[in-house]
Every structure is written in structure tokens, then in C-alpha cells.
Amino acid sequence: MAWQPQEEPLRQLAGYLRDSLSGHDRNAQKHATLMLAQAKSSPDINNYLTFLIASRNPPSSLNINQDDFHTVRSSAAIMLKNNVKTFYNSIPTNSLDYIQSSILLGLQDPNLQIRSYAGNVITEIVRQGGILGWPQLLAELLALVGNERGNIGPETQDGAMSALLKICEDNRKALDRDYQGQRPLEHIIPRLLDFTRSPVPRVRASALATLNVFIPHQTQALLAIMDQLLPQLFRLAYDQSDEVRRNVCRSFVHLVDVRPDKVAPHMEGLVDYMVIQQRQTSDEDLALDAAEFWLCVGEHDQLRETLGPYLDKVVPVLLESMVYSDEDVVMLEGGGEDAEEEDRAEDMKPQFAKSKGARTVTTSNGYQEVSTSGTNGSSNTASVNYTKLDDDDDLDEGEIEEYDEDGEGGNPEDRWNLRKCSAATLDVLASVFHGPVFEITLPYLMENLRHEEWPRREAAVLALGAVADGCMVVVVPHLPQLVPYLISLLSDPEPVVRQITCWSLGRYSEWAAHLTDPAAKRQFFEPMMEGILTKMLDNNKRVQEAAASAFANLEEKAMAKLTNYCEPIVQQFVKCFQKYKDRNMFILYDCVQTLAEHVGPALATDKLINLLMPALIERWSKVADQSRELFPLLECLSYVANAMDVKFAPFAGPIFTRCITIIHQNLQDYLVAVNNEAMDKPDKDFLVTSLDLLSAIIQALGNDSQRSKELVSTAQPGFFDLLTFCMEDPSNDVRQSSYALLGDCAIYVFEQLQPFLPKIMPVLIRQLDIDRVMDEEAETGFSVVNNACWSSGEISTNHGLEMSVFAEGLYQRLLAILVNPQVPTSVNENAAIALGRLGVGAFRDLAPHLQEFAIPFLAAMEKVGYTDEKAFAFQGFSRVVSTNPQAMEKCLIPFFEAIARYPDGRGHIHSQLLHDLFQKILVLYSSMIPNFDAFLSQLPLQSQQSLRRTYNF
Numbered sequence: 001m002a003w004q005p006q007e008e009p010l011r012q013l014a015g016y017l018r019d020s021l022s023g024h025d026r027n028a029q030k031h032a033t034l035m036l037a038q039a040k041s042s043p044d045i046n047n048y049l050t051f052l053i054a055s056r057n058p059p060s061s062l063n064i065n066q067d068d069f070h071t072v073r074s075s076a077a078i079m080l081k082n083n084v085k086t087f088y089n090s091i092p093t094n095s096l097d098y099i100q101s102s103i104l105l106g107l108q109d110p111n112l113q114i115r116s117y118a119g120n121v122i123t124e125i126v127r128q129g130g131i132l133g134w135p136q137l138l139a140e141l142l143a144l145v146g147n148e149r150g151n152i153g154p155e156t157q158d159g160a161m162s163a164l165l166k167i168c169e170d171n172r173k174a175l176d177r178d179y180q181g182q183r184p185l186e187h188i189i190p191r192l193l194d195f196t197r198s199p200v201p202r203v204r205a206s207a208l209a210t211l212n213v214f215i216p217h218q219t220q221a222l223l224a225i226m227d228q229l230l231p232q233l234f235r236l237a238y239d240q241s242d243e244v245r246r247n248v249c250r251s252f253v254h255l256v257d258v259r260p261d262k263v264a265p266h267m268e269g270l271v272d273y274m275v276i277q278q279r280q281t282s283d284e285d286l287a288l289d290a291a292e293f294w295l296c297v298g299e300h301d302q303l304r305e306t307l308g309p310y311l312d313k314v315v316p317v318l319l320e321s322m323v324y325s326d327e328d329v330v331m332l333e334g335g336g337e338d339a340e341e342e343d344r345a346e347d348m349k350p351q352f353a354k355s356k357g358a359r360t361v362t363t364s365n366g367y368q369e370v371s372t373s374g375t376n377g378s379s380n381t382a383s384v385n386y387t388k389l390d391d392d393d394d395l396d397e398g399e400i401e402e403y404d405e406d407g408e409g410g411n412p413e414d415r416w417n418l419r420k421c422s423a424a425t426l427d428v429l430a431s432v433f434h435g436p437v438f439e440i441t442l443p444y445l446m447e448n449l450r451h452e453e454w455p456r457r458e459a460a461v462l463a464l465g466a467v468a469d470g471c472m473v474v475v476v477p478h479l480p481q482l483v484p485y486l487i488s489l490l491s492d493p494e495p496v497v498r499q500i501t502c503w504s505l506g507r508y509s510e511w512a513a514h515l516t517d518p519a520a521k522r523q524f525f526e527p528m529m530e531g532i533l534t535k536m537l538d539n540n541k542r543v544q545e546a547a548a549s550a551f552a553n554l555e556e557k558a559m560a561k562l563t564n565y566c567e568p569i570v571q572q573f574v575k576c577f578q579k580y581k582d583r584n585m586f587i588l589y590d591c592v593q594t595l596a597e598h599v600g601p602a603l604a605t606d607k608l609i610n611l612l613m614p615a616l617i618e619r620w621s622k623v624a625d626q627s628r629e630l631f632p633l634l635e636c637l638s639y640v641a642n643a644m645d646v647k648f649a650p651f652a653g654p655i656f657t658r659c660i661t662i663i664h665q666n667l668q669d670y671l672v673a674v675n676n677e678a679m680d681k682p683d684k685d686f687l688v689t690s691l692d693l694l695s696a697i698i699q700a701l702g703n704d705s706q707r708s709k710e711l712v713s714t715a716q717p718g719f720f721d722l723l724t725f726c727m728e729d730p731s732n733d734v735r736q737s738s739y740a741l742l743g744d745c746a747i748y749v750f751e752q753l754q755p756f757l758p759k760i761m762p763v764l765i766r767q768l769d770i771d772r773v774m775d776e777e778a779e780t781g782f783s784v785v786n787n788a789c790w791s792s793g794e795i796s797t798n799h800g801l802e803m804s805v806f807a808e809g810l811y812q813r814l815l816a817i818l819v820n821p822q823v824p825t826s827v828n829e830n831a832a833i834a835l836g837r838l839g840v841g842a843f844r845d846l847a848p849h850l851q852e853f854a855i856p857f858l859a860a861m862e863k864v865g866y867t868d869e870k871a872f873a874f875q876g877f878s879r880v881v882s883t884n885p886q887a888m889e890k891c892l893i894p895f896f897e898a899i900a901r902y903p904d905g906r907g908h909i910h911s912q913l914l915h916d917l918f919q920k921i922l923v924l925y926s927s928m929i930p931n932f933d934a935f936l937s938q939l940p941l942q943s944q945q946s947l948r949r950t951y952n953f
Contacts, residue, residue: 003044003098005051007061013039013048014062017075036079046091047098049080053118054105070111077106077117081124088128100125100134107144107159115159123166131174131184138167138184142191145203154200161195161206164188168210176219185221189214193225196232205243208236212247215254230262237273242283249277249289256296260303267303271310275317284325284418291321291421298428308433315429315440321422322466323459324496328419332496333454337539343581419459423466430470438471442478449485454494461489461497465504472511479511483524487531495540502535502543506550513558529554529565533572536591537579544580548587552594559598566602569595570611577615582629585619589632592616593639603643613651616640620655625662625686634659634689638696648700649707656697656711659690663722666690684731691726691737695744702748712745712752720745720756727763732780735767736787743791750798757799761806764788764795768813770820785817786827793834797872800841807845810838815849818856825863832860836873843879850880850887858894866903871914874902878917885924892925893938900943904950919951926953 016039019025019032039045053076058069080099084091091099099121106118126134144152144160168175168188175184195207211229214222222229229251236248252270255263263270270293277290294314297303307314324332430437441463448460464482467475475482486508489501505528512525532554535547555562562569573595576588592612596603603612616637623629637655641648669682701708712719723745726738742760745753753760766772767788773781792810796803803810817823817831835857839846846853857877864870881888881895888895899918904911926932936944936953947953 003047003094005044005048007059009042009044010048010051010059011062013045014052014064014069014072017052017072017079018064018068021071021075040083040087043092044095046080046083046095049076049083050099050102052076053080053114053121054102056109070114073114074117077114077121081117081121084121084124084128088125096125100137104140104144107163108153108156109159110155112155112158115155116162119159119163119166122163123170126167127170131171132179138164138188141167142188145195145198145207146191154203157198157200158202158206161203161210165206165210165213168213172213172217176221183221185214185219189219189221189225193228193232196236201239201241201244204236204239205241205247208244208247208251212250212254215251216258218258226259226262242280242286245277246283246286246289249274249286249293253289253293253296256293256300256303260300263297264303264306267306268310271307271313275313278317278321278418281325287321288416288418288421291318291418291425294318295421295425295428298425298432304432307429308436311429311433311436311440315426315437316444318422318426318429319441319444319459319463321418322426322462324419324455329455333494336495338541339539339544339579339581341541341581343541343583419462423462426463426466427469430467432470434470435474438467438474441467441471449482454492454497457489457492458494458497458500461486461500461504465500465507468504468507475508476511479508480524483508483512483528487527490531490535495538495543498535498538498540498543499546502532502546502550505532506553509550509554510557513554513561525558529558530568533569536572536576541581541584544576544584545587548576548584548591552587552590555591555594555598560600560602562595563599563602566595566599566605566608567611570603570608574611574615577619585629586632589636593636596636596639596643600643601645603640604645604647606647609644609647612640617651625658625665628683628685630662631685631689634693638689638693641693641696641700645700646702648697652697652701652707652711656694657715659694659697660715660717660719660722662686662690663726664717667722667725684729684734687726687729687731687734688737691734691741695737695741698741698744698748705748708749709752712749720753720760724756724760724763727760727767732777732784735784736780739764739767739784739787739791743787743794746791746794746798750795753795754799757795757806761795761810764792765806765809765813768792768810768817770817770823782824782827786824786830789814789817789827789830789834793830793837793869793872796834796837796842796876797840803838803842804845807838807842811835811846811849811853814838815853815856818853818860829860829864832857833864833869833873836861836876837869839876839880840872841876843876843883846876846880847884847887850884851890854881854888855891855894858891858898861898871911874898875914875917878914878921881921882917882924885921885928896922896936896939896947897943900939900946900950915950922947922951922953 012035016032016035019028020036022029022032042048053073055073058064058066058072062069062072064072084099103118103121103125106121107115109115109118122137126137131138141160141164143149145157145164147157175188177183189211192207192211196204196211198204198207211222233248233251236244239245239248252263252274274290274293278287280286280290294307297307426437426441445460445464448456449464451457451460464475464486483505486501486505490498490505492498492501509528512521512528515521515525529551532547532551535543536551538544538547573588573592576584576591580588603609616633620633620637623633641652663686666682666684666686673679673681697711698708701711715722723738723741726734727742729735729738742753742764768785770782770785773785792814796810814831814835818828818835820828823831835846835853861870861873864873899922902914902918904915929935936947939947
């Protein structure tokens with residue numbers, strides 16, 4: 001006998017479900033939420049929930065109207081889905097059978113929302129139990145969609161197709177696996193193609209959306225129907241349903257990536273089609289999907305040139321689409337002065353620590369426009385951040401997400417939309433076709449830059465900024481007229497226009513910064529810089545942000561050319577520190593650190609230090625140890641410390657101590673969380689930024705080694721004990737920063753580091769095991785190895801003969817890196833340098849291995865620039881050679897070539913030592929090889945001459 005609910009529990013449950021979604025009685029809602037939480041422990045709770053979802057009409061015992069019953073069913077579906085998600089493995093088998101047998105009735109409900117909710121439950125069951133946990137489901141859904149029994153209504157077909165779409169999205173890989181000789185996709189894909197011919201528009205749209213799940217991944221089952229899919233796409237292209245046409249556009253976007261050969265022959269027709277769809281202003285989503293086609297083609301190496309003949313069709317529709325819609329205008333117009341309003345928590349963007357990159361000794365030096373200076377994670381394009389965000393939240397269709405009651409969550413600047421996509425595409429096309437794009441754009445600019453309607457002015461400024469990178473050569477003749485006008489727009493009464501003008505000026509700052517004529521710099525660069533700086537103190541927060549972002553861009557382009565302007569720049573930054581609320585502090589940190597990065601010692605004057613440091617320290621004292629604002633603040637201080645060098649010393653002590661405290665607390669919290677699943681693990685970014693700042697402080701105090709030694713020696717808990725823990729942290733980013741700090745300690749505070757080497761070196765040697773670098777984290781994993789190589793070289797140079805105890809283990813790890821062709825070149829080179837530096841003190845230990853590593857060492861060193869590190873490496877290698885000269889028999893000519901090419905820098909102590917070592921080696925081999933002149937004749941003539949000239953042969 002089928003399970004049946006009891007009337008009283010059902011009535012109580014229905015009441016609580018209804019009240020839980022009621023916004024009218026907060027007390028009733030709170031009580032209902034509490035009772036539903038208790039109800040989860042009932043063994044039959046999921047059966048009751050399923051019964052309610054599957055019932056179209058309210059049972060007579062409930063005494064409830066249809067509207068309230070809809071609320072009950074909606075709440076029941078959400079609760080059931082969450083129960084399945086959280087407690088799937090503990091649901092009794094008979095209860096799961098009941099859910100699976102009854103929930104499909106929800107797909108047949110006349111109400112679209114209930115069908116969607118039922119689909120969410122079905123999808124969650126498959127997500128938790130897998131395809132084999134409900135083996136008959138796919139066949140049942142396909143039968144419902146295909147109306148195989150002839151009596152299935154369009155609502156049921158729609159509900160089943162929507163559920164099938166969700167299941168395919170969640171289980172794409174599982175559906176393409178082999179199950180006893182069969183792959184579900186081989187049966188599903190042809191049926192989906194059939195369903196695109198359904199008389200039900202929503203079924204056609206969902207079937208094509210499901211095919212779009214698989215097109216990017218080129219599954220075999222899909223490739224088998226490709227020749228049938230294309231004609232069907234062209235048939236569907238003029239479907240009456242906007243949703244179908246949206247998915248047609250998406251299909252062609254996917255095909256651009258995976259089968260450009262299928263797209264190219266039809267480009268003319270596709271251009272005309274996409275232009276028509278993009279001009280469907282009544283459906284912005286459809287227009288956006290069409291616009292993404294241009295963006296995808298423009299970024300495709302094989303297809304981008306095929307758009308050339310159609311620029312006169314594509315560019316105008318892009319320009320049209322960059323004007324704010326009427327709805328957006330209403331939302332944005334008169335943004336007002338909000339600079340004095342405090343930021344809300346929801347206004348704050350998530351902040352993440354940015355890795356400072358792998359240390360290197362070989363050199364001195366869904367679309368997003370990437371900032372070149374945004375170490376803090378801030379974008380230099382705050383006004384036009386061409387960023388398509390993935391919808392990766394955990395809400396299913398029909399579920400409710402908390403929203404911003406003030407409506408700002410709908411700000412068009414905060415979402416990927418037609419305007420941003422069109423601007424991004426114009427940017428891409430300008431970079432591909434250059435002059436022709438500007439020729440089409442110029443009449444639009446002339447017509448609209450001075451337009452009396454601000455949305456048209458704003459769009460023209462956006463277009464001018466978008467073509468900056470790609471069309472700079474052809475725009476430059478117009479800039480003497482355009483730039484002064486743009487500067488005047490910084491005073492436009494509409495904040496949105498001021499905002500976009502800041503961005504556009506930032507895009508042209510490279511031109512202004514590199515003007516060589518002093519009069520031209522005074523006429524264009526200085527007013528541009530002054531105008532942007534002034535807008536950093538605008539009374540509108542978004543204009544502040546855009547101006548600060550544009551100024552960071554200008555700093556990147558101007559670099560050291562800003563040296564003479566440091567004082568007014570810093571003065572303005574200090575005023576910003578006084579005026580800004582929390583949100584814009586992040587981009588202000590970016591401005592400060594970018595200036596420090598590019599002007600360096602110019603910041604280290606007493607006047608500038610007395611201006612800037614009190615503002616930074618005041619902010620430092622206000623930010624809590626647990627605040628994510630610490631990430632950009634610590635990164636900013638790292639750059640400032642490097643720029644100020646030893647003059648940072650008066651501020652170093654408290655900052656150093658606080659970093660130690662943050663690291664210690666984070667490590668403690670992590671150990672507690674590891675042993676307590678109920679606790680969240682702490683954010684490792686606190687470790688990364690604190691370690692990086694400690695590195696910066698130790699480097700800055702390098703000329704005041706006594707102060708560095710005091711800070712390291714007096715740290716509590718012990719500095720090197722904490723560092724060793726960090727060197728073994730699971731996070732690649734933490735270990736990368738840890739080994740960077742270790743190397744800096746080897747350079748500046750080796751005396752304090754030396755007693756801890758017996759504990760530290762085994763950890764370092766284990767880190768050099770490249771088999772531990774996981775494929776999915778290869779890039780960051782190799783960055784850790786890179787820094788470990790570099791730090792081992794610094795330790796070897798300072799530890800000298802005492803490295804002998806670590807030599808064998810270190811050698812084996814470094815050799816494995818050196819001979820592995822899968823290792824990135826930079827890591828390979830750093831391993832070679834580390835191995836050579838190991839030879840400085842441990843030459844006797846390496847001598848027996850010389851024949852094994854000489855050839856890969858010389859090959860790697862050939863590509864390394866001539867630095868002190870390379871000199872140290874060749875010093876060590878030469879000592880090993882002198883200890884075992886016979887081992888070089890097969891590679892003596894390449895070694896002599898390296899000696900001949902090495903610059904003669906005898907005025908420098910390291911180069912003088914190396915010169916003397918090379919001289920001794922040549923003398924040694926001249927005595928060992930009977931006819932040395934004949935042997936040298938194997939070298940190129942230029943190398944022979946260099947050896948004879950430099951070493952008196």
C-alpha cells in the first residue's frame with residue numbers, strides 16, 4: 001500500500017511552510033522557521049514535503065485557499081531540495097523511492113514555477129545520487145518530452161525538458177561515460193535534436209540550450225550529428241520565440257570556438273542575422289547574445305579577419321548599443337553627491353591577496369580588460385570593467401535570492417550587459433583592424449561627443465576610450481583637439497559622464513606621458529594629470545573610483561616621468577585618505593603602491609615621508625586584523641617600504657610585530673579548524689600579504705642590517721619557527737611567499753637564519769620534489785619551486801663549506817628539475833643557478849656528479865642574463881670543475897664557449913673572482929691537453945680570439 005500522510009501532521013507542516021515565506025508577520029515567520037528545523041528529524045518529513053509538491057489542489061483537511069497552497073508547495077519544494085542536498089545519504093530507501101515515484105507529478109503541474117521547483121528537486125537527487133542512483137529517470141523524462149504516449153500536455157513536456165536541461169548541466173561528464181558498453185549521451189543527443197522541432201516553444205528553446213551544454217566540449221555524440229545540427233540552427237534562426245533565437249546565437253558563439261570551419265562559409269549571412277538580433281531592443285538578453293558573437297569572432301585567431309569586409313555593418317550596431325537604455329538612464333541620472341555617505345557591507349567588493357610573483361634571478365625585470373597595475377585586485381577600468389561574470393551561485397531557477405532593498409544591485413555598471421559587451425567588442429575589433437574601425441567610428445564621435453543629451457555624450461566618450469589601444473596611431477593626430485575637450489568633460493554636471501571621461505583619459509595617458517616637447521607636456525600631460533587628480537576628490541564615489549583607477553593607469557604609463565610631480569600627487573593622495581570611505585580605499589592603495597613602484601627612491605624624501613606615512617599609519621591603525629582590507633593595505637606598504645628603503649626604519653617595528661601576530665593567529669586558527677570540522681578555515685591571504693610585507697621590510701632595512709636583525713631576533717613567537725610552518729602550508733601562494741621571505745633572510749639576516757638551517761633545509765629539499773606539483777595547480781606549484789630554488793642558492797652562497805651536509809639531497813632535487821623537459825624554462829634556469837651556487841661551498845660533494853650535470857647546467861645557463869647570481873653560479877661550477885677536471889671530457893668545448901662569451905668585468909669583485917677562476921681552469925686544461933692550441937681551434941674564431949685576448953693565451 002502506497003504511503004499516505006496523516007492529517008494533523010500535514011496540517012501543521014503546511015501552516016509552518018506557509019508562514020516561513022510570509023513577510024507580514026515576522027514572529028510567525030521566525031516560529032515557523034524554528035519548527036521546520038525541528039521537523040527535519042522526522043523520518044517521514046521528506047514524504048510529507050513530496051506529497052504537498054505533487055498535489056495540484058489543497059487536501060480538504062488543510063482548509064487553505066489556492067494562493068496560500070501555492071506558497072506551501074513552493075516552500076515544500078525548497079525545503080525538500082535542501083534536505084536532499086544535506087541529508088541524501090541518510091534518507092531511508094523507501095522514502096527515496098516515494099520521492100522518486102511522486103516528484104515527477106510536479107513536472108506535470110500547470111504552474112510554471114511549481115514545474116521548475118520539481119525540476120530542482122529532481123536535479124538535486126541526481127546530483128547527490130548520480131545517474132545510476134535513478135537509472136530509469138532519463139528514459140522517463142525523454143518519454144515525457146517526446147509525448148511518446150500521445151497524451152502528454154505541453155506544460156508537462158516543458159517541465160520534463162527543463163529538468164533534463166538541469167540534469168545535463170550538472171552531469172555533463174557523467175552522461176558521456178561508458179556504462180556497460182553504452183553512453184547515455186549517444187541516446188540523448190539525437191533526441192535533443194528532435195526536440196528542437198517540438199511545437200512547444202519552451203521545449204525547443206530548452207532542447208537547444210541543452211545541446212549548447214555539450215557543444216563547447218565536442219563530445220563524440222554531438223560531433224556525430226553536427227551536419228544535422230547546422231541546418232536545424234538555420235531553420236531555428238527565424239523562430240518566433242525570442243528564447244529560441246537567443247539559444248541559436250549562443251550555439252553559433254560556441255561553434256566559433258570549436259568548429260570555426262563550419263562558421264566561416266556562412267559569415268556573411270551570420271553577420272546580417274546577428275545585426276538584426278542585436279537591434280532587438282525589446283529583448284536586451286537576445287541582443288546581448290548576438291553581440292557576444294562579434295566578441296567571440298574578434299578574439300578567434302582563425303576567424304577574426306573574416307569580419308573585415310563587414311565592419312561597416314558591425315561597428316555601427318556596436319556604437320548604437322553602447323548608449324544607456326532608457327531604463328538605465330532613469331536609474332543613473334543625477335547620481336548626486338554621496339561622498340559623505342558611509343559604505344554598506346554589501347557595497348564592498350571581495351578582496352584577494354595577489355601573489356607578488358616568483359622570484360627570479362634570470363631577469364631584472366564570462367572577457368576582462370586586465371589591469372596592469374592592479375596588484376591589489378582593483379581594476380584600472382572601474383568605469384568600464386568589461387567583465388563577464390560567471391553565474392556560479394548555488395541557486396536554481398525559481399529560488400529566491402536576497403536582494404538589495406535600495407535597488408542598487410540593479411546598477412547597470414555592476415553587471416555584464418549589452419553596453420559593456422559592445423564596448424569590449426569595439427576594443428577587440430580596433431586591436432585587430434585599427435584604422436578602418438576608427439574611420440567608421442569618427443563620424444559618430446563628431447556627432448555625439450558634444451551632444452546635448454548626456455547618454456549620447458557618455459557613449460561617445462566610451463567609444464573613444466574603447467578604440468584607444470587599437471587605433472592609437474590614427475587617433476593621435478586628433479588628440480590635441482580631443483584631450484582638452486575630454487578634460488573639460490571632467491566638469492560635466494552628470495556624474496556618469498565624469499566617470500567615463502576619467503576612464504577614457506586614462507586610456508590616452510600613455511600618449512600624453514611620452515610627449516617629449518616641454519610645451520606639449522605642459523599643454524596636455526599636466527592638465528590631464530591635474531584633472532584626473534582633481535576628480536579623485538569628486539563628491540560622487542563612483543567618479544572618485546574611476547579617477548583613482550585612471551590615475552593608477554597613468555602611473556603605469558608615465559612611470560619614472562612622474563618623479564618631478566611626486567609632491568602634488570602625494571598631497572592629493574593624503575586628502576583622499578581623509579575623504580574616502582571604505583570601498584574606495586582599495587583603489588587608493590593601488591594608486592599609492594603603483595607610484596611607489598615606479599618612482600622608487602623619489603618617495604624617500606623627508607617631506608614626502610612626513611606627508612604620506614602618517615596617512616597610511618592612521619589607516620593601518622584603524623583596520624582590524626580580521627579585515628580583508630588588510631590585503632591591499634599590506635601590499636601597498638610592501639611597495640612603499642621598498643621605495644623608502646632604509647628611511648622606512650622608523651615605521652618598521654610596529655608593522656613587523658603586527659605581521660608576526662597576524663601570521664601566528666592565522667596558523668593557530670588553521671590548526672584548530674583542521675581538528676574541528678564545524679569551524680571555517682582562516683583565509684590564507686592574511687598569511688600571504690603578511691609574509692610579503694615582512695620581505696619588503698627586511699629588504700628595505702638591508703642597509704641597516706642591525707635593525708633587521710633586532711626585529712627578527714626579538715619576534716615573538718619565534719620568527720623562523722613561524723616561517724618553517726608557513727613553508728609547509730598546504731597553500732601554494734603561502735609557500736611561494738614563504739620561500740621568497742626565506743631568500744631575503746639569507747641575504748640580509750643570515751646570521752639569525754643560520755642556526756635554524758638544520759630544521760629548514762629538509763623542508764626546502766622536500767619542496768623541490770617536482771612530482772609533488774599537481775597538474776591542476778602547475779603554474780602556482782612551479783612558482784613555489786622557483787622560489788625554493790632561488791632561496792637555496794642564496795643560502796648556499798652564504799653557508800659556504802657547511803652546505804656539505806645538505807649537498808647530496810639538494811643536488812638530486814635540483815638535477816631532477818634541470819633534466820625534466822616539462823619544467824618551465826624560468827624554473828629550469830633557477831635550478832641551474834642554485835646548483836652552481838651550491839658548488840661554491842660544496843664543490844667536493846658535487847665533483848663526483850660533474851659528468852652527470854655539466855651538460856644540462858651549461859645548456860640552462862646559456863639563456864641566463866649576466867647577473868651577480870650567474871657569476872656566483874659559475875664560480876661554484878668552476879670550483880667543481882677544478883676538483884674533477886677529467887669529468888668534463890664530453891663538454892669542455894661548450895664550457896670554453898661559455899667562458900669566451902662571459903663579459904670581462906674585472907672591476908667588479910664577483911666578476912674578478914670569476915675571471916681568476918676561469919683563468920686557472922684554462923691554465924689547468926692547457927697543461928692536461930697535449931696540443932691545446934689545436935684543441936681550441938674547435939671553437940668559433942670569435943671565441944678563440946676572446947679567450948686569447950681576455951686570458952692572455
